[in-house]
Amino acid sequence: MNAIKVDDLHRTYTVRTGIIRRSVKHVVAVDGISFEVQPGELFGLLGPNGAGKTTTVKMLTTLLLPTSGTASVAGYDVVRQGQQVRQRIGFIFGGERGLYWRLNGYDNLRYFASLYHVEPDVARRRIPELLELVGLEDRADEKVEGYSRGMKQRLHVARTLLHDPEILFLDEPTIGLDPVGARQLRQVIRDMQQERKTILLTTHYMFEADALCDRIGVIDHGKIVALDTPEGLKRHVSDLSVIEVEVYGIPPETVDQIRNLPFVDTLAVEDRDQRQALRVQTPRGSEAVPDLMASLNGVRVGRVQVREPTLEDAYVRLVSGVDGSG
Amino acid sequence: MIRLRQLVRVALLSAEMGLRHAATDAFVIFAVFVQPLIIAVLGLFMLRERGGDYGMFVVVGSGLTGLWSSLLFVSGNAITTERWTGTLEVLVGMPTPLWVVVLGKNLAHVLQSLGSMVLAYVAASLLFGYPLTIAQPVPFLISLVFIVISFVCFGLLLSPLFIVNPDVQRFQNGLEYPIYILCGFLFPILLLPGWTNPVSYALSPYWAARALHAAAAGEATAASLALDWGLMLALGAAYIALSAFLFKRLLDKARRDATLGFQ
Amino acid sequence: MIRSLTLNTRLFFRGAYLSYVALFAWLRPVTYLASKVVGPLMQILFFALLGSFATGADTIDFYVIGNAVHVVALSGVFGVSMSIGGDRWNGTLPYLFGTPANRLAIFVGRAIIHVLDGMVGVFLGLLWGVLLLGLDLTQTDPAALALTILVTSFSTAGLGLMLGALSLITVNVMFVNNFVYFALLIFSGTNIPIDRLPAWMQAVSSGLPLTRGLAAARAIIDGASLPAVSGLLVEELLIGLGYILIGYVFFRWFEIQAKRRGTLDLL
Numbered sequence: 001m002n003a004i005k006v007d008d009l010h011r012t013y014t015v016r017t018g019i020i021r022r023s024v025k026h027v028v029a030v031d032g033i034s035f036e037v038q039p040g041e042l043f044g045l046l047g048p049n050g051a052g053k054t055t056t057v058k059m060l061t062t063l064l065l066p067t068s069g070t071a072s073v074a075g076y077d078v079v080r081q082g083q084q085v086r087q088r089i090g091f092i093f094g095g096e097r098g099l100y101w102r103l104n105g106y107d108n109l110r111y112f113a114s115l116y117h118v119e120p121d122v123a124r125r126r127i128p129e130l131l132e133l134v135g136l137e138d139r140a141d142e143k144v145e146g147y148s149r150g151m152k153q154r155l156h157v158a159r160t161l162l163h164d165p166e167i168l169f170l171d172e173p174t175i176g177l178d179p180v181g182a183r184q185l186r187q188v189i190r191d192m193q194q195e196r197k198t199i200l201l202t203t204h205y206m207f208e209a210d211a212l213c214d215r216i217g218v219i220d221h222g223k224i225v226a227l228d229t230p231e232g233l234k235r236h237v238s239d240l241s242v243i244e245v246e247v248y249g250i251p252p253e254t255v256d257q258i259r260n261l262p263f264v265d266t267l268a269v270e271d272r273d274q275r276q277a278l279r280v281q282t283p284r285g286s287e288a289v290p291d292l293m294a295s296l297n298g299v300r301v302g303r304v305q306v307r308e309p310t311l312e313d314a315y316v317r318l319v320s321g322v323d324g325s326g
Numbered sequence: 327m328i329r330l331r332q333l334v335r336v337a338l339l340s341a342e343m344g345l346r347h348a349a350t351d352a353f354v355i356f357a358v359f360v361q362p363l364i365i366a367v368l369g370l371f372m373l374r375e376r377g378g379d380y381g382m383f384v385v386v387g388s389g390l391t392g393l394w395s396s397l398l399f400v401s402g403n404a405i406t407t408e409r410w411t412g413t414l415e416v417l418v419g420m421p422t423p424l425w426v427v428v429l430g431k432n433l434a435h436v437l438q439s440l441g442s443m444v445l446a447y448v449a450a451s452l453l454f455g456y457p458l459t460i461a462q463p464v465p466f467l468i469s470l471v472f473i474v475i476s477f478v479c480f481g482l483l484l485s486p487l488f489i490v491n492p493d494v495q496r497f498q499n500g501l502e503y504p505i506y507i508l509c510g511f512l513f514p515i516l517l518l519p520g521w522t523n524p525v526s527y528a529l530s531p532y533w534a535a536r537a538l539h540a541a542a543a544g545e546a547t548a549a550s551l552a553l554d555w556g557l558m559l560a561l562g563a564a565y566i567a568l569s570a571f572l573f574k575r576l577l578d579k580a581r582r583d584a585t586l587g588f589q
Numbered sequence: 590m591i592r593s594l595t596l597n598t599r600l601f602f603r604g605a606y607l608s609y610v611a612l613f614a615w616l617r618p619v620t621y622l623a624s625k626v627v628g629p630l631m632q633i634l635f636f637a638l639l640g641s642f643a644t645g646a647d648t649i650d651f652y653v654i655g656n657a658v659h660v661v662a663l664s665g666v667f668g669v670s671m672s673i674g675g676d677r678w679n680g681t682l683p684y685l686f687g688t689p690a691n692r693l694a695i696f697v698g699r700a701i702i703h704v705l706d707g708m709v710g711v712f713l714g715l716l717w718g719v720l721l722l723g724l725d726l727t728q729t730d731p732a733a734l735a736l737t738i739l740v741t742s743f744s745t746a747g748l749g750l751m752l753g754a755l756s757l758i759t760v761n762v763m764f765v766n767n768f769v770y771f772a773l774l775i776f777s778g779t780n781i782p783i784d785r786l787p788a789w790m791q792a793v794s795s796g797l798p799l800t801r802g803l804a805a806a807r808a809i810i811d812g813a814s815l816p817a818v819s820g821l822l823v824e825e826l827l828i829g830l831g832y833i834l835i836g837y838v839f840f841r842w843f844e845i846q847a848k849r850r851g852t853l854d855l856l
Binding site for chain 1: 336413427
């Protein structure tokens with residue numbers, strides 16, 4: 001049985017603007033996605049901001065009703081059997097909110113434990129364990145309003161484990177954390193996977209998905225554009241090499257020109273202070289370099305590098321259109 | 327199956343949390359303690375002209391205004407406050423139904439607001455120079471128990487009502503005095519035109535006021551108390567049923583319109 | 590020099606505009622209805638009924654007029670003090686202090702719309718009294734009444750200005766404002782005749798706005814002429830000016846402190 005099964009899920013938002021002249025806009029957040037997650041799997045939903053990751057997770061955690069399609073978690077339908085779903089899942093949306101800031105960390109956990117129907121004696125034992133797991137055992141008696149962002153995030157993680165759920169939904173768990181905190185949190189996530197929990201993680205950090213996930217679903221504009229293991233996704237672009245060129249002040253027309261070159265699959269431009277970094281994916285590899293330099297005529301060029309594609313390149317290719325047109 | 331014991335535990339913990347939050351909130355302190363005290367002072371001065379044993383009458387009446395303020399502003403805003411702290415989403419995603427949490431908070435607020443009656447009692451006693459007497463203390467105290475139950479149920483109704491229809495919330499401030507008037511807190515409803523009586527009868531605070539005033543003045547009979555207590559319970563049950571309907575509607579709508587999160 | 594003048598003028602008008610816009614947030618129909626029409630009506634009804642229960646149905650006019658005129662406190666206390674203190678939250682406070690010569694003008698200018706708003710509220714209240722509670726205005730000199738209401742609204746706004754200036758340094762603004770609003774119910778003769786109050790409370794009454802204006806209003810509605818109440822009105826006016834003065838002193842003191850400590854932008 002699948003831990004999570006999503007079948008052609010859709011979610012459209014209706015946005016009403018204006019007071020005098022009302023206009024109604026329909027925003028499609030999730031546009032027919034389907035996937036399955038096996039028990040014990042760490043599944044990643046990878047996509048840019050606004051791709052529909054959070055919306056998908058909210059539907060799976062019964063906080064949002066789908067416009068159409070079905071989904072089941074632990075075998076229970078998320079719309080009609082929400083109560084059973086809620087008993088078996090934990091979720092984090094993170095951020096500053098979602099905690100009672102006038103209470104201290106310990107009391108927050110005590111309260112949420114009761115909401116999760118954890119027996120008091122079990123809670124009394126488990127709360128200190130969880131606080132130690134997330135590294136908050138020294139700060140548990142301080143009011144949450146004094147916690148840093150990272151501490152609040154870690155308290156969220158502790159909260160979500162109180163009732164020892166089989167399935168966890170972590171929505172961008174490391175966002176806003178400093179590198180050390182983020183690394184600590186990723187280790188906690190790995191530990192949870194060791195305990196054979198099913199985890200669905202959303203992120204827009206490529207390296208995080210690569211490092212943690214068994215399988216990744218790449219989502220963009222509400223659709224799944226690829227679903228595979230990290231290795232599988234990289235193979236998706238194995239026919240390509242990536243040429244990285246550092247340029248100084250490239251005009252937009254030249255960018256378009258390059259994009260339309262026949263041997264260029266995709267072109268990504270990244271701004272770095274005074275410079276731009278062009279990443280060109282091309283099947284021709286290093287042979288394409290001279291032609292590329294020719295089209296950069298007149299632009300001051302810095303470093304040039306040819307390398308193997310990474311997951312990030314696969315991602316760029318996927319979210320800029322499967323056929324590779326920039 | 328969710329065990330009753332667990333739900334009770336949630337309610338009690340919610341109550342504890344509600345008390346902690348509300349105990350230090352300046353707005354709550356004003357609405358629940360200071361304002362009723364001012365009304366008590368006004369009542370004592372004004373009704374002095376009337377003569378008779380008006381001391382306890384004012385204490386009961388002003389205490390009830392404190393109970394109502396607490397319901398109207400604090401309990402009424404319970405869900406909105408949760409949304410503002412971002413915890414509403416978390417609560418809805420829990421296996422515990424939301425109304426249990428709200429019930430616990432209502433309990434805390436109602437119990438806290440009983441303090442306003444105590445405060446008025448102390449103030450009036452000081453003013454008169456002697457402690458005021460309650461003619462029928464036992465029926466008085468039992469009435470208070472019924473009042474707590476029925477007010478908690480009433481509060482359960484207000485919270486989703488304010489959200490399902492946001493326009494009603496704009497009139498929140500304007501709903502204070504009408505309840506004092508219709509429920510006979512500080513003057514009998516026979517001063518009002520007859521067509522308003524059915525509205526009074528449908529409000530449990532009216533029966534609460536009847537019971538307390540009668541017990542304080544020594545005019546309560548077994549029959550009158552049975553009527554008052556019975557109606558407080560019956561209306562409480564009706565409020566619960568109505569609120570169950572509203573909660574479901576509220577949550578379905580919120581999940582459909584994506585309004586659970588902080589806007 | 591010219592540039593700084595035009596800059597400061599622009600800032601001044603922008604600040605004033607912001608405060609008017611803030612007030613007009615109240616003017617959304619449902620909100621206005623709820624707070625300026627229904628709210629006062631409920632207060633009038635409650636105290637009129639309580640009053641007639643207390644002292645007899647023939648005394649109901651006392652309470653109706655009292656609570657109708659008390660409506661000036663709604664805009665005078667809340668409206669005015671929020672229009673000063675509101676800058677603190679909008680972050681526009683620095684602009685207020687940037688214009689050297691116009692501080693008083695800004696300070697007082699903001700109150701004007703609330704004075705007018707208060708007058709409208711009182712007339713609405715009196716209208717409710719006539720329509721629902723049998724208030725008899727046939728003996729009233731309309732001009733005299735209008736002047737009385739204007740003066741009363743003005744002096745209550747003066748109190749509001751002082752509270753507003755005070756709110757720049759206190760934390761529990763709403764607590765103080767609410768307390769004053771309700772205290773006026775007790776001390777100003779709205780629901781309790783002044784001579785029934787103990788001596789120390791009467792002393793407080795005489796230091797507050799609304800007390801004399803209300804007495805004048807009651808007299809006028811009873812048929813008195815303007816000259817008969819002119820003494821009261823003059824005193825009411827002076828009280829208002831007194832509060833404005835005190836408020837202005839607070840205002841300047843706050844500015845000096847803030848500039849000295851560099852805390853002007855801080856909440």
